[in-house]
Each structure stands twice: as C-alpha cells, then as structure tokens.
Amino acid sequence: MIEINKILIPTDFSETAQAATQYAVELAKKFDAKLHLLHVIEDPVVYMPMFESYALPPKEDFENFAETRLENWILDEDKEGLTIETEWVHGNPFVDILKCAKREDADLIVVGTHGRSFTAHLLLGSVAEKVVRKAKCPVLTVRPQGHQFIHPGMADDE
Template identity: 35%
Template structure:
C-alpha cells in the first residue's frame, strides 16, 4: 500500500512523535522513508543586523541536516531505508512539492494544535499541507498536546 513515506521534520517534540509513527508504518509496509527538513527562507529577514542572512541560512541548514541524519539513524536501527533531504523554501510549499516530485504515497507529520486567532489568521504548516496535498496526510499530536 505504501512504498514511499514522507516525514517532514523540524526536530521539535511534536515532529519527533510523528517520526515514531512514520518508522512504524514504513516497517509494516517495507516502505522507503523520506526524511525532509525545510530551511524556512522567510526566517532570513528577521535576523539581527549584525548577522548576515547567509549566516542565518547556514546555521538553520546545519541544524536541519543534523535533524534529518538523526531520524535516518533511527530508521536504520529499525531496519528502514531512509532518504534524507534539506530544502530551502516555504515549508508547506516544499513538503507538497517534495511529496509529488518523489511519488510519496503518504505524508506523516506532527501538529501542535495551535488554537485561537493565531490559528485562524495564519494556519499552520500541517493544516496548509493537509489542504494542498494530493496524497494522504497522517497528522500526529505530540506527547505534550
């Protein structure tokens, strides 16, 4: 049923809960796991004047690479083949495009249950991904939700 499962992650506790589910599903279906972290290019404009946008991007990229490698190691420990990627852009755009470009059958991602006016006005990466994805999206609440 599933051959390629995408797990977008930012290294947060909620995303970590989704990783457990994605690895379990990949194990059950002998599926390849695609581990993606997005360097949000919108974050570059909010840096302090003393820090160049290139420095900010490099720091964010290094953190993202560390996160995807950590997830890939967890997958390998479970006997799951993992492909890692770090991509720049707007997170929900990149997730939707990556899933389509790599023929992923399922996206598994965390949600932190944002509420109130902020959620209404801004939405979340997960909500926008669910609305736009052409494949099923399994959302997983974090342990603190």
Template identity: 35%
Template structure:
C-alpha cells in the same frame, strides 16, 4: 515503484511524535522513509532588538540538515531504509512539492496543537499541507493520536 513515506521534520517534539507513527507505518508497508527538513527562508528575515543577527539561508539550511540527519539515523536504527532530504523555501510548499516529485504514498506530519486565535495568526504548515497535498496525509497530534486527511 517502491513504497515511500515522507516524514517532514522541524526538530520539534511534534515532529518526533509523528516520526514514530511514520516509522511504524513504514515497517508495515516495507516503505522507504524520506526525512525532509526545510530551511525556512521566512526565518532569514526575522530579527529582534537585542537578539542575535538575522539568520542567512545557509544558516537555516544547516539547521534543517541536522534535523533530517537525526530523523534518518532514528529510522535506520529501527532497521528502515531512509533518506535525508534538505530543501530551502517555504516549508508547506516544499513538503508538498517533494512528496509529489517522489510520488510518495503518504505524508506523516505532526501538529503543534494550536487552536483558535493563535493558529489563525501563526498559520500552520500542517494545515496547508493537508489542504494542498494530492496524496494522503496522516497527522499526529501532540498526544500521539492519529488523524488521516
């Protein structure tokens, strides 16, 4: 089976930093990039007084599709073979499930740089992926430095 690298994206600068590292690795390995964006169904339940209406599953999935398409276009602009993948669900679970389905060689994912109380309260998609993925996970910090788990 050809080499494959899964690069999840949430449209953030952290995901963009991780994608650059992932693209470099894909070039070296001759790997296909799988650009995965997850429409976070947990966000469909969020609403605030005075804010806009809660988002639907379709809303979050359309946003995720845009992120996956943008990441795929960036990979292809570097001459890489890339595939845009969109899922709906809980991001960490969907990332690990998809990586397992395609038998990815690794996941390259960004971190948001949270620590302490904020991280415990907000949780972390990256932390859960690192803890549950049955394959290597390369994490890219906000400053662009790389860790491997």
C-alpha cells in the same frame, strides 16, 4: 488493499515532528515502505524581522545543522531494516513539502501538528493544515500527546 511504498516525513525538529516520526517509522516497518525525511530551511528574516539589523549566521551553518539533525533524527535501533532518504531545502515549508511529495511520489505524508486553537490558526496559520488541504496524497497528522504506538514485547505494567 492499501499500498504504501514511500512515506514523507517533514520535520522542523520539534516535539510534534518527533511524534510524527515515530508513527511514520512504525508504518514504514508494517508496510515495508521507504522513508523520506525532509527539512525546509526558512529564511530567518521571514519570521524574525529583528535579524534585518543583525548579522545572520552563514547559510552553511543552517545547512550543516539540518544535515546533522536529519542523519540523527531516527534512532539507530529504529533504523534497522528501513530505507531512509534525507533531504533539506531552502524555502517555504508548506510549498516545499507539497513539491517534495509530488516529486518523490509519496503515498503518505506524516506530519506533526501542535493542535493550536482556532484563534491561533487564524493568526499564525498552520503548515500541517495547509498540507492536509492541498496534498494530492493522504496526510496523517500526529499530536505529541496523542495515542502512541506500543512496541511489541513491552509488558503491560511498563
């Protein structure tokens, strides 16, 4: 039997990450697993060179934003009965997701994917794709328009 004791959910606070989080929450409930929410704060200069000539917000602003979003990322009604850890780090998303998965001994990583075209992958790369290729544990990728869980108690006509 498969045992899933800890699920890592990396989030960039996007729609795709929200879809992945919903899957992870349901899986955590089914397997009585702990959830570890991770947000990686990237250096804005890395992806927005125009910031080199403008003053950046203080590092603490990024950290406070991440902490607040992580604490409120999962709805209170979905948190019931779950053990949830939150963490933010400064770094490279792909690298730090893998480091966290190893350090936390994650049994599963649940990550959102935009489902970009082949050309977009060549030009932009994909954090989810790199994680799938390099992670030592299974990785579940979730697209926001993909199959969603139907919660028990919902009528068929809803």
